[in-house]
Amino acid sequence: MSELxxxxxxxxxxxxxxxxxxxxxxxxxxxxxxxxxxxxxxxxFDRCGLVPDFTAAKYVGKKGTRTMDRVTxxxxxxxxxxxxxxxxxxxxxxxxxxxxxxxxxxxxxxxxDFTRDSLAGERxxxxxxxxxxxxxxxxxxxQSAIWHGxxxxxxxxxxxxxTGLLALSYAVRLHxxxxxxxxxxxxxxxxxxxxxWLEWHGRGADEQSTPLGEGGAVxxxxxxxxxxxxxxxxxxRILATRFGxxxxxxxxxxxxxxxxxxxxxxxGVAPEDIRLVAPLGADGKLGALEESGITDALGAAKPExxxxxxxxxxxxxxxxxxxxxxxxATAGESGLGPGEAALVTGIDRDGTVGCAVLGGADPS
Amino acid sequence: xxTAKQVDADSRATIKGIICNILExxxxxxxxxxxxxxxxxxxxxxxxxxxxxxxxxxGIDIDQAELARMVNLEGVATVVGEAMTAKASx
Amino acid sequence: MVYDSDHGPRRVVIxxxxxxxxxxxGVTAFLDGLRSGRSGVKPITAFDTTGFAHANxxxxxxxxxxxxxxxxxxxxxxxxxxFSVAAARMAVEDAGMxxxxxxxxxxxxxxxxxxxxxxxxDTLVGVQLEDGPEKLPPVMxxxxxxxxxxxxxxxxxxxxxxxxxxxPTACAAGNYAIGSGYDAIREGDVDVALCGxxxxxxxxxxxxxxxxxxxxxxxxxxxxxxxxxxxxxxxxGILLMESLESxxxxxxxxxxxxxxxxxxxDAHHPVAPDQDSLARCMEVAHRNAGVKPEDIDxxxxxxxxxxxxxxxxxxxxxxxxxxxPPTISIKSMIGHSMGAASALASAACALALTEGFIPPTxxxxxxxxxxxxxxxxxxxxxxxxxxxxxxxxxFAGNNAVLILGRYRExx
Numbered sequence: 100m101s102e103l104x105x106x107x108x109x110x111x112x113x114x115x116x117x118x119x120x121x122x123x124x125x126x127x128x129x130x131x132x133x134x135x136x137x138x139x140x141x142x143x144f145d146r147c148g149l150v151p152d153f154t155a156a157k158y159v160g161k162k163g164t165r166t167m168d169r170v171t172x173x174x175x176x177x178x179x180x181x182x183x184x185x186x187x188x189x190x191x192x193x194x195x196x197x198x199x200x201x202x203x204x205x206x207x208x209x210x211x212d213f214t215r216d217s218l219a220g221e222r223x224x225x226x227x228x229x230x231x232x233x234x235x236x237x238x239x240x241x242q243s244a245i246w247h248g249x250x251x252x253x254x255x256x257x258x259x260x261x262t263g264l265l266a267l268s269y270a271v272r273l274h275x276x277x278x279x280x281x282x283x284x285x286x287x288x289x290x291x292x293x294x295x296w297l298e299w300h301g302r303g304a305d306e307q308s309t310p311l312g313e314g315g316a317v318x319x320x321x322x323x324x325x326x327x328x329x330x331x332x333x334x335x336r337i338l339a340t341r342f343g344x345x346x347x348x349x350x351x352x353x354x355x356x357x358x359x360x361x362x363x364x365x366x367g368v369a370p371e372d373i374r375l376v377a378p379l380g381a382d383g384k385l386g387a388l389e390e391s392g393i394t395d396a397l398g399a400a401k402p403e404x405x406x407x408x409x410x411x412x413x414x415x416x417x418x419x420x421x422x423x424x425x426x427x428a429t430a431g432e433s434g435l436g437p438g439e440a441a442l443v444t445g446i447d448r449d450g451t452v453g454c455a456v457l458g459g460a461d462p463s
Numbered sequence: 464x465x466t467a468k469q470v471d472a473d474s475r476a477t478i479k480g481i482i483c484n485i486l487e488x489x490x491x492x493x494x495x496x497x498x499x500x501x502x503x504x505x506x507x508x509x510x511x512x513x514x515x516x517x518x519x520x521x522g523i524d525i526d527q528a529e530l531a532r533m534v535n536l537e538g539v540a541t542v543v544g545e546a547m548t549a550k551a552s553x
Numbered sequence: 554m555v556y557d558s559d560h561g562p563r564r565v566v567i568x569x570x571x572x573x574x575x576x577x578x579g580v581t582a583f584l585d586g587l588r589s590g591r592s593g594v595k596p597i598t599a600f601d602t603t604g605f606a607h608a609n610x611x612x613x614x615x616x617x618x619x620x621x622x623x624x625x626x627x628x629x630x631x632x633x634x635x636f637s638v639a640a641a642r643m644a645v646e647d648a649g650m651x652x653x654x655x656x657x658x659x660x661x662x663x664x665x666x667x668x669x670x671x672x673x674x675d676t677l678v679g680v681q682l683e684d685g686p687e688k689l690p691p692v693m694x695x696x697x698x699x700x701x702x703x704x705x706x707x708x709x710x711x712x713x714x715x716x717x718x719x720x721p722t723a724c725a726a727g728n729y730a731i732g733s734g735y736d737a738i739r740e741g742d743v744d745v746a747l748c749g750x751x752x753x754x755x756x757x758x759x760x761x762x763x764x765x766x767x768x769x770x771x772x773x774x775x776x777x778x779x780x781x782x783x784x785x786x787x788x789x790g791i792l793l794m795e796s797l798e799s800x801x802x803x804x805x806x807x808x809x810x811x812x813x814x815x816x817x818x819d820a821h822h823p824v825a826p827d828q829d830s831l832a833r834c835m836e837v838a839h840r841n842a843g844v845k846p847e848d849i850d851x852x853x854x855x856x857x858x859x860x861x862x863x864x865x866x867x868x869x870x871x872x873x874x875x876x877x878p879p880t881i882s883i884k885s886m887i888g889h890s891m892g893a894a895s896a897l898a899s900a901a902c903a904l905a906l907t908e909g910f911i912p913p914t915x916x917x918x919x920x921x922x923x924x925x926x927x928x929x930x931x932x933x934x935x936x937x938x939x940x941x942x943x944x945x946x947x948f949a950g951n952n953a954v955l956i957l958g959r960y961r962e963x964x
Contacts, residue, residue, distance in 0.1 A: 162487060165487065193820065203699065204669055204670070210757060218679060223604040224604070236668070241950065242823070244818045244950075250818050254722055254951075268716065297694045301697075342715065447704070449700060449704040450707060
């Protein structure tokens with residue numbers, strides 16, 4: 100069986116739309132968190148990692164986007180740019196292309212706006228029917244498929260901060276199960292006033308002031324053979340994904356260390372081969388436990404650390420997908436080198452941990 | 464029985480604006496009798512959206528059975544006129 | 554994950570069922586309801602229905618979370634997560650698997666949903682309108698997220714070697730989740746999986762369907778000439794799945810074998826289903842499961858009871874099947890439980906295979922000639938079954954078809 104690789108990616112991030120500004124920003128370690136226009140974005144935060152000047156009309160087009168919400172527009176844009184970068188051959192057999200997209204809880208803004216119309220309107224059914232599909236959590240994935248004609252399996256995945264890693268793992272299984280030949284896989288998250296209030300009230304004290312961010316990243320997953328046949332050089336091999344859970348917060352470090360050790364072992368790489376590490380990096384105690392867990396697992400290895408959270412803000416469900424994109428951005432245009440490996444990790448507040456190990460492209 | 468009043472010019476312009484916005488067409492493209500589905504590519508969601516927005520804009524109730532008559536601007540204006548009459552007589 | 558090429562794909566069986574439904578809590582009550590054609594319809598109490606001309610639904614009315622949820626404070630879980638966790642507890646108990654043993658095994662937890670905790674979001678909007686956004690209760694703001702439907706199970710059961718995901722692929726999500734567990738066990742990534750779906754009745758979704766004109770005034774009548782739409786429902790269905798070797802090693806009762814599944818996307822319309830695409834999804838599922846149309850003994854349809862769904866689905870079935878088998882919809886009994894729907898329908902299929910009966914389509918008076926299917930009207934039908942098909946459709950044209958087979962000991 101030919102190995103699964105990531106062979107293309109696209110990103111919409113607080114640095115702007117596209118992988119170039121993202122790669123430049125991550126490379127320079129420049130924060131994209133900026134002051135919020137408080138008139139346009141009321142709510143508890145005054146700083147945010149917002150995708151600059153992003154609207155559906157501007158990036159998706161004026162036609163058909165009147166009721167498209169922000170997270171859907173981010174997803175449609177990211178998927179569209181990925182497809183455009185790969186050429187028409189990719190979707191020549193659209194039923195053989197799957198789409199796996201991570202989400203937090205869809206667009207909580209769309210959901211809550213709809214309920215607000217029902218509660219505050221003259222009649223409880225005075226809602227906009229065209230906005231109803233926005234309130235269903237598969238909207239971004241489904242609309243991306245409709246917009247771009249992707250007819251294979253279309254799955255939405257949610258799992259807090261680990262969403263991107265879970266989507267990756269799900270996509271690998273979907274491919275191995277023979278459900279499609281190629282998978283577009285990633286996650287998207289929007290900034291909205293309602294998401295901001297939910298986070299503000301729901302967060303622990305040690306992370307309450309962390310600015311939110313938004314964005315999305317989508318990757319093309321295919322076999323190395325298919326990538327080569329299409330003239331795409333694999334950027335990274337997907338060597339292992341691994342997940343675990345902890346009951347008490349104090350156990351999070353151990354849970355992640357076990358998870359990383361297991362993944363590295365399954366990946367068949369040595370800890371010192373890990374060149375890049377992209378942790379979730381939550382503020383407060385969890386972030387510290389995460390770093391310690393990684394260090395415990397990797398021992399004397401001295402990898403380069405890519406810390407996205409201070410640069411992008413808390414991008415919630417898009418976090419681990421953007422970390423993965425940051426690894427590919429740092430690896431450069433030819434991807435991870437032979438013998439090199441990279442690690443993406445996350446610890447979620449709800450008691451779960453996860454990681455992925457990527458390997459350099461096989462030189463043969 | 465009350466006679467359904469015709470909607471006035473202002474209301475008619477409001478109706479047309481709502482429909483053209485939903486169907487994403489220029490008002491010049493729509494005539495009194497051009498058909499939403501056949502001529503302007505409306506689907507079932509578009510039809511319910513038109514009904515819904517008219518209810519809210521005019522504070523009226525339109526039975527979904529009326530969708531059968533709401534196939535062009537003329538038909539919609541008639542249905543809205545009747546609904547406004549029904550409301551006024553309540 | 555590493556593909557175990559030495560042993561080839563493993564067979565996957567269902568050995569435990571958890572069901573939270575409007576016609577009964579637990580597998581025994583659910584089975585009894587299916588067999589006797591019980592109706593879960595009653596006036597909705599989840600929210601103030603003033604101003605709606607009609608507001609019947611299929612709510613779970615006798616659910617006490619404390620009865621099922623012991624380790625996690627139920628207040629930290631929204632209603633959908635409570636259903637999900639309770640059904641998972643039921644499934645583990647029903648499978649007769651010792652919890653200590655469960656914890657030692659690599660596991661997948663995968664829960665489908667349409668709305669996750671949108672019921673909490675409804676409540677939070679109400680608080681905002683009354684008191685302002687500064688006053689949201691923190692516990693509710695915190696729990697109102699889709700991930701909790703699966704992570705709640707992990708916490709309640711005290712699992713550590715586990716991959717937990719929520720699959721919010723709307724009204725087909727249950728089948729998606731079961732499919733993900735099937736692949737994970739089949740490929741040797743995990744030994745055991747808890748998969749299914751959960752949702753709670755909420756104002757938001759009722760209002761959306763009402764506005765679209767698709768809520769039935771009184772009852773749900775799939776495939777009936779006079780059908781008037783869906784009834785929103787709620788609940789959870791969680792299946793405990795494991796490899797055949799694992800089930801045999803512990804002498805477990807096997808409800809059914811998961812033979813395979815198919816997924817596809819119409820990529821056409823946000824809410825209107827596409828007949829050709831749905832037919833293609835059934836063919837994909839048959840191929841994946843290694844069965845032929847003539848092998849299917851009955852179809853558990855998506856069968857929402859709307860004009861559009863039923864006629865499109867029946868058309869797709871006739872496109873694939875020269876002689877369509879009996880085709881039923883348990884939504885006639887439990888309403889449309891959204892993300893839980895296809896999970897509960899899968900549980901119903903597993904029970905049907907074990908017990909040898911086809912659940913009825915109740916509230917049926919006269920079959921719509923445009924549908925033209927034997928929907929097993931009103932009374933369950935006793936018959937031996939070997940292979941059954943469970944259809945699910947979702948907004949955005951997300952289709953999922955699951956194939957289950959009766960497991961027979963080797964002769």
